Amino acid sequence: MGLLLLHPDLYFRDCQHCLKYIYDEETAELQKFHGEPCKRVVPAPCCNPKHPKFPGSCPKGTAEKPKVLSSKNAKTYQHWKECKAVGQFPDDDIVRQNAAIIQEIVDSVAEHKQLEMMSMMMMGKTMG
Structure with missing residues (x-):
């Protein structure tokens, strides 16, 4: 429940979508280029131990085992x-x-x- 209250944008984000597309972690907005979602070229926060906002992992856990x-x-x-x-x-x-x-x-x-x-x-x- 802490995740829901502290990071509602992350709580409601679809993990499979996040694995495919880039989100701005400061604004929680899906990044777009010419109106189309930007595909990921770097690992998602749950897969990236050097992620600047969530070092080591995503607060939601992983796509396979989200903390919901x-x-x-x-x-x-x-x-x-x-x-x-x-x-x-x-x-x-x-x-x-x-x-x-x-x-x-x-x-x-x-x-x-x-x-x-x-x-x-x-x-x-x-x-x-």
């Missing part, structure tokens, strides 16, 4: 988002357990993003 939510977990997360959006959860032990786990992950990702932002701000101050 199972169907059951995706449904659970969707249910949590719907309940969270309206502020109403069913009175159910399993729903409470799942909500606690999901909230912990969401909070952890938010903290990670905040620390990353603070780090970037500090780097800017020391460089400027």
